[in-house]
Amino acid sequence: MFHAKRLQKELIKIHQGLPPGIHLVAANDFQEWQMDIQVLDENPLYYGKTYRLKFKFSNNYPIEAPEVMFIRATDRDIPMHPHIYSNGVICLDLLSSGNGWSPVQSVESVCMSIQSMLTGNTKNERPDGDDQFVLRTSTSLRNIRFVYDDNTV
Amino acid sequence: MSSDDEFMSDQLSDDQYEDDDYSLGELEEDDDRYLDDVKDEKPSKKAYEVDYKVHSDEQIRAAQQIQIEEVSSILGLPGEQCAILLRFFKWQKDRLIEKYMDTPDEVLEDAGLGPGYEAPAVLEKLKGFSCEICCDDERGLETYAMKCGHRYCADCYRQYIESKIKDEGEASRIECPSEGCSRIVGSKTIDLLVPSEINHRYRELLNRTYVDDKPNLRWCPAPNCEYVVDCAIRPTQLHSIVPTVQCSCSHQFCFGCGYADHLPCPCLLVKKWLKKCEDDSETANWISANTKECPKCVSTIEKNGGCNHMTCRKCKHEFCWVCMGPWQEHGTSWYNCNRFEEKSGSEARDQQAKSRASLERYLHYYNRYDNHDHSAKLDKDLYVKTEKKMTTLQSSSGLSWIEVQYLEAASKVLQQCRQTLKWTYAFAFYLERNNLTYIFEDNQKDLEMAVETLSSLFEMPTDQLANAKKEMMDRTAYVNSRRIILLEDTAKVLAEENWKFTVDLKQ
Ligand SMILES: [Zn+2]
Ligand SMILES: [Zn+2]
Ligand SMILES: [Zn+2]
Ligand SMILES: [Zn+2]
Numbered sequence: 001m002f003h004a005k006r007l008q009k010e011l012i013k014i015h016q017g018l019p020p021g022i023h024l025v026a027a028n029d030f031q032e033w034q035m036d037i038q039v040l041d042e043n044p045l046y047y048g049k050t051y052r053l054k055f056k057f058s059n060n061y062p063i064e065a066p067e068v069m070f071i072r073a074t075d076r077d078i079p080m081h082p083h084i085y086s087n088g089v090i091c092l093d094l095l096s097s098g099n100g101w102s103p104v105q106s107v108e109s110v111c112m113s114i115q116s117m118l119t120g121n122t123k124n125e126r127p128d129g130d131d132q133f134v135l136r137t138s139t140s141l142r143n144i145r146f147v148y149d150d151n152t153v
Numbered sequence: 154m155s156s157d158d159e160f161m162s163d164q165l166s167d168d169q170y171e172d173d174d175y176s177l178g179e180l181e182e183d184d185d186r187y188l189d190d191v192k193d194e195k196p197s198k199k200a201y202e203v204d205y206k207v208h209s210d211e212q213i214r215a216a217q218q219i220q221i222e223e224v225s226s227i228l229g230l231p232g233e234q235c236a237i238l239l240r241f242f243k244w245q246k247d248r249l250i251e252k253y254m255d256t257p258d259e260v261l262e263d264a265g266l267g268p269g270y271e272a273p274a275v276l277e278k279l280k281g282f283s284c285e286i287c288c289d290d291e292r293g294l295e296t297y298a299m300k301c302g303h304r305y306c307a308d309c310y311r312q313y314i315e316s317k318i319k320d321e322g323e324a325s326r327i328e329c330p331s332e333g334c335s336r337i338v339g340s341k342t343i344d345l346l347v348p349s350e351i352n353h354r355y356r357e358l359l360n361r362t363y364v365d366d367k368p369n370l371r372w373c374p375a376p377n378c379e380y381v382v383d384c385a386i387r388p389t390q391l392h393s394i395v396p397t398v399q400c401s402c403s404h405q406f407c408f409g410c411g412y413a414d415h416l417p418c419p420c421l422l423v424k425k426w427l428k429k430c431e432d433d434s435e436t437a438n439w440i441s442a443n444t445k446e447c448p449k450c451v452s453t454i455e456k457n458g459g460c461n462h463m464t465c466r467k468c469k470h471e472f473c474w475v476c477m478g479p480w481q482e483h484g485t486s487w488y489n490c491n492r493f494e495e496k497s498g499s500e501a502r503d504q505q506a507k508s509r510a511s512l513e514r515y516l517h518y519y520n521r522y523d524n525h526d527h528s529a530k531l532d533k534d535l536y537v538k539t540e541k542k543m544t545t546l547q548s549s550s551g552l553s554w555i556e557v558q559y560l561e562a563a564s565k566v567l568q569q570c571r572q573t574l575k576w577t578y579a580f581a582f583y584l585e586r587n588n589l590t591y592i593f594e595d596n597q598k599d600l601e602m603a604v605e606t607l608s609s610l611f612e613m614p615t616d617q618l619a620n621a622k623k624e625m626m627d628r629t630a631y632v633n634s635r636r637i638i639l640l641e642d643t644a645k646v647l648a649e650e651n652w653k654f655t656v657d658l659k660q
Contacts, residue, residue: 005288005289006286006287009288010288058311060316063286063313064320097316102331103286104332105332108595
């Protein structure tokens with residue numbers, strides 16, 4: 001399978017080493033992986049905390065973007081961010097096939113983008129309409145169409 | 154300019170593209186130049202009607218071809234290149250010609266037609282190549298790159314393009330797969346890499362972009378309809394007009410927003426209203442502010458008066474609304490929870506009254522809107538029943554098919570008026586009260602009564618229907634006239650921008 005071959009290669013590279021603050025938690029198959037990320041500077045919003053990301057790959061990865069969201073686990077909460085909903089859904093253009101996704105991206109590069117998205121944030125808040133969004137959102141991210149209008153965060 | 158063009162003369166002049174003041178008057182003048190002979194036959198236009206034309210798919214293709222040939226003869230470039238240039242300039246022909254006259258090399262380069270464009274697209278095998286997408290590094294791997302030099306294996310390149318065309322419906326703006334490279338994948342690359350059926354789809358999509366790029370064109374939103382409506386109304390005019398058009402497929406829709414006929418309600422109010430109805434946040438907020446659960450049996454209780462002494466209807470538990478504690482503990486301070494300041498208590502009550510009033514107002518309009526929406530659906534059933542009645546009537550009364558057509562006409566008018574009535578309630582919800590409001594409400598009431606009367610005639614037993622023909626036809630004509638009056642009156646005030654709304658239509 002197309003995506004399996006590519007993920008296999010990514011895995012080999014990951015085992016050779018990942019950038020600081022990024023760790024592989026689980027990669028038992030080529031459908032779903034889990035990664036942990038930490039913010040490296042002393043941003044008080046995220047200092048000393050670790051967050052968990054879940055990656056879901058379709059057979060068409062990396063032509064199609066993976067589904068990426070934060071998940072809760074022991075000692076793992078959903079980071080506060082104006083583009084991260086409290087159910088873990090991330091509003092980031094590079095995660096959307098029709099927008100910023102390029103097949104050259106990888107699990108590692110996505111982790112780094114999300115890491116830097118947290119590093120640069122100073123707002124201790126959720127997106128507008130978080131409550132309703134969380135109530136309405138089904139578990140599939142494919143049907144969500146975000147409008148990327150805020151370049152400040 | 155494009156004087157040789159017979160049917161799309163108005164929108165072919167691209168200088169009008171960005172002109173927001175482009176008015177209907179100008180369009181009509183343009184029309185006059187080419188359509189003198191039909192002008193006098195035009196029926197007088199109502200205040201809520203707009204000028205428009207319907208074009209077929211072939212006409213749209215032909216219009217593109219005319220412009221491509223025109224540009225080709227002016228710039229002395231092959232037609233294929235002019236097509237790419239025109240698409241790149243979103244069919245703003247005059248801007249393209251002007252820019253090209255100034256800096257031809259720059260224009261060609263930007264549109265991906267720079268030096269080397271003539272060179273054929275080829276696959277290459279490179280030593281030591283590893284594809285960044287699939288990580289394949291086999292020997293003899295076929296690879297491809299556009300002029301930007303971002304090279305991937307041919308398989309990945311093809312899969313990428315196919316996914317853009319098939320899954321995302323993209324054509325004229327497919328970018329290089331490399332992150333951040335905005336080089337557009339052109340038709341030469343497509344021809345080389347993708348199979349013919351996807352190439353065909355690509356050409357179709359390219360044809361569609363013409364309509365998407367032209368502000369005066371819009372595809373009919375009816376499923377599988379291939380017609381295009383051509384109308385001069387621009388987004389900046391939507392606060393003063395509701396441009397309703399009817400496609401050759403008979404579907405009626407708003408040219409401004411593409412939604413089904415929503416006269417007399419302006420597009421922005423339609424959008425707001427639909428959003429409001431979709432998320433019932435208002436209802437939910439009110440419930441959370443004004444109801445609580447009984448601390449004992451957890452059934453929902455609504456507070457309706459100023460007194461804080463609550464008794465649960467279900468379990469008879471008595472408690473204080475403010476602190477939720479058992480009422481007995483309040484001792485002598487009856488009807489006043491001294492754990493809470495009196496002032497904030499009264500503020501809370503005011504707030505509650507306000508949000509309750511606001512919710513009630515919304516529900517008032519919503520229920521009526523919803524009722525007509527629902528009735529319009531019932532009218533569809535009615536239409537089916539009508540057809541049956543028509544057949545029965547024909548055989549029992551000996552009337553001809555033509556003679557029973559009044560039933561179908563009545564049913565159609567009924568459906569259309571329900572649609573209009575529905576939107577009058579969304580309109581009224583956003584309307585601020587003044588003396589104009591009364592005129593609107595009177596018109597609304599008259600139409601509503603006329604509609605209900607006509608609707609009730611359909612309940613008649615079939616044998617009586619034949620005798621009611623005259624009454625039915627009179628009623629139908631009357632209902633229709635009430636609709637026209639309502640739309641006419643409303644559109645006039647809207648055009649004069651004299652309605653006062655609770656929201657800004659010009660945002
Ligand atoms: Zn490849
Ligand atoms: Zn490139
Ligand atoms: Zn149509
Ligand atoms: Zn509209």
